[in-house]
Amino acid sequence: MAGMSSRTSQLVAVLMGGPSSEREVSLSSGHECAKALRLAGYEVAEIDAGADLAERLAALKPDVVFNALHGRWGEDGCVQGLLEWLRIPYTHSGVLASALAMDKTRAKTAYKAAGLPVVESLLAAKADVMARHVLPAPYVVKPNNEGSSVGVYIVTDGANAPPQLSEAMPETVMVETYAPGRELTCSVMGEGALCVTEIVTSGWYDYAAKYTVGGSRHVCPADLPAEITEACRDYALRAHRALGCRGVSRTDFRWDEARGLEGLVLLETNTQPGMTPTSLAPEQAAVFGHDFPALCRWMVEDASCDR
Numbered sequence: 001m002a003g004m005s006s007r008t009s010q011l012v013a014v015l016m017g018g019p020s021s022e023r024e025v026s027l028s029s030g031h032e033c034a035k036a037l038r039l040a041g042y043e044v045a046e047i048d049a050g051a052d053l054a055e056r057l058a059a060l061k062p063d064v065v066f067n068a069l070h071g072r073w074g075e076d077g078c079v080q081g082l083l084e085w086l087r088i089p090y091t092h093s094g095v096l097a098s099a100l101a102m103d104k105t106r107a108k109t110a111y112k113a114a115g116l117p118v119v120e121s122l123l124a125a126k127a128d129v130m131a132r133h134v135l136p137a138p139y140v141v142k143p144n145n146e147g148s149s150v151g152v153y154i155v156t157d158g159a160n161a162p163p164q165l166s167e168a169m170p171e172t173v174m175v176e177t178y179a180p181g182r183e184l185t186c187s188v189m190g191e192g193a194l195c196v197t198e199i200v201t202s203g204w205y206d207y208a209a210k211y212t213v214g215g216s217r218h219v220c221p222a223d224l225p226a227e228i229t230e231a232c233r234d235y236a237l238r239a240h241r242a243l244g245c246r247g248v249s250r251t252d253f254r255w256d257e258a259r260g261l262e263g264l265v266l267l268e269t270n271t272q273p274g275m276t277p278t279s280l281a282p283e284q285a286a287v288f289g290h291d292f293p294a295l296c297r298w299m300v301e302d303a304s305c306d307r
Contacts, residue, residue, distance in 0.1 A: 009041065009042065009043045010042050010043065010063040010064060010300070011042070011043045011044075011045065011060070011061075011062045011063050011064075012037050012042045012043070012044050012045070012062060012063065012064050012065070012066050012300055013044075013045045013047050013057060013060055013062035013064070013065050013066070013088075014030050014033055014034045014037065014044060014045070014046050014047065014065075014066045014068055015030065015047050015049045015053070015065060015066070015067050015068055015069050015074065015079065016029065016030020016031070016033075016034075016046065016047070016048060016049065016068045016069065017030065017048035017049055017050075017069075018048075018049040018050070018069045018070075018071070018073055018074045019050070019072075019073060020069070020070065020071025020072045020073055020074060020075075021071055021072075021146065022070035022071035023071075025070050025274065026068055026069050026070040026071070026074065027048075028276055029068040029070065029274055029275040029276055029279070030046060030068035030069075031046070032275060032276040032277060032292075033066055033068050033275050033296055034046050036277075036292045036293040036295075036296040037066065037293070037296050037297070037300065039293040040293040040294070040296060040297040040300075041297075042297075042300065045060055045062065047060075049069060049074065049079070053079070053082065054082055054086065057083075057086055057088060058086065062088060063089070064088070064089050064090065064091070064300050064303045065083055065088050065089070065090040065091070065303070066090075066091050066296070066299065066300060066303075067079065067080075067083075067090050067091050067092050067272060068272075068275055069272065070272055070274070071146065072102070072145065072146070074272070075098060075102055075271060075272045076098055076099055076102040076103075076145065077095045077096070077098040077099030077102070080093070080094055080095045080098050081095050083305070084305050084306065087305060088305070089303040089304050089305055090303050090304075090305070091247055091248075091299045091300065091302065091303045092246070092247045092248065092249075092271055092272050092299075093243070093244070093245045093246050093247060093249065093271040093272075094244070094246060094305075094306070096244055097243045097244040097245045097246070097271060098271050098272075100243050100244070101243050101245070101249075101268070101269050101270070101271045102145050102271075103144060103145055104121075104142070104144050104145065104174050104268060105121065105123055105144055105174060107243060107268065107269065108121060110242045110243055111239060111242060111266055113242065114238050114239070114241075114242035115238075116235055116238060116239060116242070116266050117235075117264060117265045117266060118265060118266055118267075119176050119177040119178075119179050119265050120135070120176065120177045121174055121175060121176030121177070122134065122135070122174075122175055122176075123144060123172055123173070123174055123175075124172070124173060124174075124175050125171065125172060126165055126169055126170065126171050126172065126173055127171075129141055129162060129163065129165065129173055129175060130162055130163065130164055130165055131162065132162055133155070133159075133162050134162075134175050135175050135176075135177060136177075137155050137156060137157050137158065137159050137178075138154070138155060138156050138157045138159075138177075138178035138180075139154075139155050139175055139176060139177055139178050140152060140153065140154055140155070140175070140176050140177075140178050141153040141155065141163055141165065141173055141174070141175050142173065142174050142176075143169065143170055143173060143174070144170070144172065144173065144174045151166070151168065151169055153165065154178065155178075179254035179256070179265045179267065180254065180256050181254045181255045181256035181257065181263060182198055182254070182255045182257065183198065183199040183200075183201070183252070183253075183254060184196055184197065184198055184199070184222060184224075184228075184232055184252070184253040184254070184255055184264075185197050185199065185250055185251065185252045185253065185280055186232045186233055186235075186236035186250070186251055186253070186284070187236070187248060187249065187250040187251075187273065187280065187281040187284045187285070188236050188237055188240040188245070188248065188249050188250075188251070189247075189248050189281075189285060189288075189290075189295075189298070190246075190247070190298075190302065191237075192237070193232075193233035193234070193236045193237045194233075194281075194284035194285060194287065194288055195220060195221040195222075195229075195233075195284050195287045195288070196221060196222045196224060196228075196229050196232045196233065196284075197218050197219065197220040197221070197222055197280055197283065197284060198218070198219040198220075198222035198223070198224070199216050199217075199218060199219075199280075200216060200217040200218075200219060201216045201217075218278075218280065218283060220280075220283045220284060220287060221287060224255075227260075227261055228255060228257075228261065228264060231261060231264055232251075232253055232264070235251065235253070235264075235266055236249075236250075236251040236269075239251045239266060239269045240269065243269055243271070245269070245271055246302070246304070247299055247302050247303075248273065248281055248285075248295075248299060249269055249270060249271050249273070250269070250270045250273035250280060250281050251266060251267075251268070251269045251270075252266075252267040252268055252269075252270070253265065253266055253267060254267060275296075277292040282295055
């Protein structure tokens, strides 16, 4: 791995927290990854990433950065660009793939070019979305560049009025046709797809369902027809490649089982999925024989610049 120092024990800086709306999730991921990396034999420094990040990293001189940031700035290519400039190998995807995956509209363009199934969507002015239905209901309104289901509105079939969006929503939003069905997800580790998980909730898989204890249940591996399992794994790997991802990514799907394979659609790819022992990607890695410390070690060994 490029950039290794002469330390007998490699120093890994775990970036967590940061200024995004997903700060608390990132802190949880970062602390768990730091514990796992210590168990795997690394010297670890935990860094709550802020405006002084470049100075702190320059002073620390880590061998590798483990990027446990989520959301804007940490996941959209900004921190990746800083790490490239500092020439410190880092985990997960590089600058371009991170930026592309975070921009939902451009990511969909890449999916379509790769022949992957997605639902109809468009970018619209916030004022227009609140004034009229810009797509036939049911549809979903969301920021074009947020994760963890932050700021998502579902407009149900037969809704009389368009959604009234919060002041926190950006002036341009993404509107996409609602995809019914079962919530599925599949991670990629390097050049191979892992297993498929079904996420079971009592309602919609929103931020609370994702991060509240008891908010959802994971069926891993999912109980699915072999055709759907293999399609999810194939689509996840193709999405990973289409975006130019590296390391670990996770792609989410909806499957309308009444329509068979035609009912499987790709929603989005997360270049930095949640990283606690009970998060989706680590659960899938465990099915393939990688416990959490082993997964974190693999990610450190996979870290690089310019790839």
